[in-house]
Amino acid sequence: MTPRIFPLTRRCGANSRKTTAFRQRPAPPGAGTDPGSNVTRVTERIDHPQTEDTPGRSGPTATTEARPDRVGRVRTEYAPEHDGDPDPGEIVWTWVPFEENDGRGKDRPVLVVAREAMGTLLAVQLSSKRHDGDREWVPIGSGPWDREGRDSWVDIDRVLRVHEKGMRREACALDRMRFNLVIHRLQLRYGWR
Template identity: 40%
Template sequence: MRLFKKFRRSEGNSASNHHDGRMSRFLRRNFSTQGNLDEGLQLLNEYLGLTAANSHLTMSGDETVKAPTQAHARAVIYAPDMDGQADPGEVVWVNIRTQKNGELELRSVLIIGRRKHTLLGLLISSNADFNDSPNWIRIGSGPWEQEGNEAYIRLDKVLEVPESEIQRRGVSMPERRYDLIAARLRSDYGWH
């Protein structure tokens, strides 16, 4: 701050050339760029743990909890908003184990609610065996299924997922399909 005041006082003086030189040297020495923007972003990503080398650290375990749907009965609304938080109606991707002691799989999940920083979601699957199961309903194809197959959503289990463990891709369930899911949650599982 003192240097800035000194520089401002000297602007009108003939001796300002001397101070301009000092200021220029000061600015070059302390504020010159080293490398380029890509290198800076790479360093920042490494520091934040967002590089491929660190990806095993961020998504290393199955942090999801599976619970009966009735245990989470609450108001169900459609409110997708591609802001900072995942909202009901959005489809997100989560690393989960679908079988006991199985490998982690990146699976699509429909968000139906939240509890602070924990999201409540329903598992989406393209397994046609679920077509006749009373705990699953058909939701059709969409961006939640990479190969364009018909998909189904599980209603009897809610996944509790830490919001920090999801991947967002800007996908939301169409409102009419979400309304069908909400109607089943209300009629069969005590949601309102």
């Protein structure tokens, strides 16, 4: 069974604007009877239990840790397209394995930074845990990927390989300035272009 993906098609940031319509799912019976009601919009993260069929958790589309020294030439680009598929420059949600690599993990947001020739994507994970002064983390501020509006940091020390079918939802496109800040740090660290 292929999981449904409901993208939030908006730019990340306080002055963001919606650029395309939301994908919609049918409203429950009797819903939407109020004038102006739009209960079919999916505007909140859909919580999935941590089961084997969580997108990105297992199988050929599992999100895995990529060794930056072994990924070959990486060409980063800012190319968000609000089409429900992950693209460089977008923050998407996927299942991310813990660093212990023991089968455990967590559904979390990641910033897609590059597309590989084989169709997979390279991404870096976000965290709302404060990392002030930690050189391995880049502060990017807050955005709609965090329901509570907390500031976020990007971990440039850990690169993930994400498959399109391993993504659960597209959250938003990070603005070019913040994307370029992260890319610059990745280029300095790994020699990417």
